Amino acid sequence: MASPEGCAVGGVTRAAERLALSQSAVSHKVKRLEAGLGCDLLSRRAGAPLFTTEGERLLRYARRLVALHDEAVLSLGQQPLTGQIRLGMTEDTSGGGLARILGRFTRRHPDVAVQTPVSQSLAIAAQLEHGELDIGILQLFAHRARPSDRILARDSLHWVKSPDLRLDLSRQVPFLPFDDNCFYRHWTMEVGQSQPPGLASVLTCPSGAGILCALHAGLGVRLLSTRQITPEMEGLSEPLPPPPEVAQIVRIGSGAGASAVRALVDEIATELGQPTTAQAA
Secondary structure (H helix, E strand, O other): OOOOOOOOOOHHHHHHHOOOOOHHHHHHHHHHHHHHHHHOEEEOOOOOOOEEEHHHHHHHHHHHHHHHHHHHHHHOOOOOOEEEEEEEEEEHHHOOHEEEEEEHHHOOOOOOEOOOOOHHHHHEEEEEEEOOOOOOEEEEEEOOOOOOOOOEEEEOOEEEEEEOOOOOOOOOEEEEOOOOOOOHHHHHHHHHHOOOEEEEEEOOOOOOOHHHHHHHHOOOOOEEEEHHOOOOOEEEEOOOOOOOOOOEEEEEOOOOOOHOOOOOOHHHHHHOOOOOOOOOO
């Protein structure tokens, strides 16, 4: 059997190391599983995807089984968590992996009520300081992260525009910010105005979808992280100032020390980012 280097844990060799088995033992177990199921699970063709169609189906079932096992162990092996958690999050973090974590957490801990208002990062930070939220998932400039923050991701910011927008550098550059709770806007209007020709806010919108529509329509320029940029966007360098690196973090509010809060923060940080405490840049 060929050694598929793209295996889910990095190839048969690395899978064997992780399982404390020999490579031949892992290969033998895969062959036995394929024989029992009557189908190939791994592709042996060079350049082909690692898993066959049947292998992908089995992988999905396996992940569900492992997740159910973990839920059962956690649910039965600890004291029940109770209480209420107020979790503030930004629009771009309200779905995907976080939604999956929240769904699983509420199933494991039915006596914990989780409320999840969506807002801008500066508003979330203020609510955390005032004790109005227990947990916040927000974005900030990386150098402003606190030692107690849990870093989920770091990213660079880029100036982008629609190819349809033709900039006249004898005039202020049209800028598309969020509302007053947008820290991009605060930085841009402070730093960007110090460098000619300066910037002018031409549309203010609290919704990310609304900002992107205006961007694609060619109404102005926008700061976006690397993961948000699409091929339809055009990058800019001059005459705009280079922005700082950003970080997405989990922060616990002042006075929030309940076991349920700590448990949810640990799950979010472990699954979505870096499980260790972040040091401020």
